[in-house]
Amino acid sequence: MQKILHYVQNDNLVFLTNACVLTGILRFRITKNKMSNIFDICKVCFTFGKLNFTSMKSRFLFPYKSRFIGYILIFAYFPVMIAKKIFYHGYMDHGGHITLPDNPSLLDANHIFNVIATLVVMVGLLLVGFSKEKFEDEQIIQLRLDSLQWTMYFTFFLYMLAVIFTNSIDLVHIVGINLWMLLVFFIIRFRWVIFRLNQSLKAEKGIS
Amino acid sequence: MKNNIRVERAIKNITQADLADQVGVSRQTINTIESNKYVPSTVLALKIARIFGKPVEEVFILEEED
DSSP states (O other): OHHHHHHHHOHHHHHHHHHHHHHHHHHHHHHTTOHHHHHHHHHHHHHTTOOOOOOOOOOSOBOTTHHHHHHHHHHHHHHHHHHHHHHOOOSBOSTTOBOOOSSOOTTSTTSHHHHHHHHHHHHHHHHHHTBOOSSOOHHHHHHHHHHHHHHHHHHHHHHHHHHHHHTTTTHHHHHHHHHHHHHHHHHHHHHHHHHHHHHHHHHHHHHO | OEEOHHHHHHHHTOOHHHHHHHHTOOHHHHHHHHTTSOOOOHHHHHHHHHHHTSOHHHHEEOOTTO
16 A cells, blocks of 8 residues: 555656546547647647747736836745744754644744745746836847746756756755746846846947 | 948938837847847838838848858
């Protein structure tokens, strides 16, 4: 019984079952001679339902002002973060095993306050990272995409370093850090590029 | 790719900000295009050329390495 439980807890098995179910569905659709259905689904998933990329309008961005709401949410999280650093000594005690208390205190990972605080900072990061610029044009879109690619490379590089130097032991920590790391790097890099862009305009003015 | 935007602007006597307003982009974008740091999309290139009343080839010129 315990062995079965162990396997059920294993993510690989869950992934495999999911994959089996998925291929089952796909096969079903193919045998029904509805290949186009799959492609329709893929089209919607991969292109957000948009088939031509002729329009340079940016899609799925929050309004400009939501960025400031995002900053407020992030700063609201700072006291919690500091409190955690000072008063909370973590739950990784027994040789890397995670133990969560049955009666969680305010700063424990399974306390509703901690869950909500984490959600708040994540929503804040999302709002800051993906809000429109004051003046949204094609160059901004280009820079945003560039920054996303840079972030992907950079974090992946850090993962590789983490795997090398921690022998994959601290992967739980990496997952935890991942909650904010991608977006923080993206925001820093994107802001920096925008800042450089504005600086270049100022420099130009200084000359002429 | 190089471009004659600066020259054309001087001929029409408009600033970067004016041009930016007319084609609907930011001043920064016009500035980076002029200094060859950014290659505009076809749509934007056509719009800029239309402001100057010239074909695109007279405003934007391909170079050897393009």
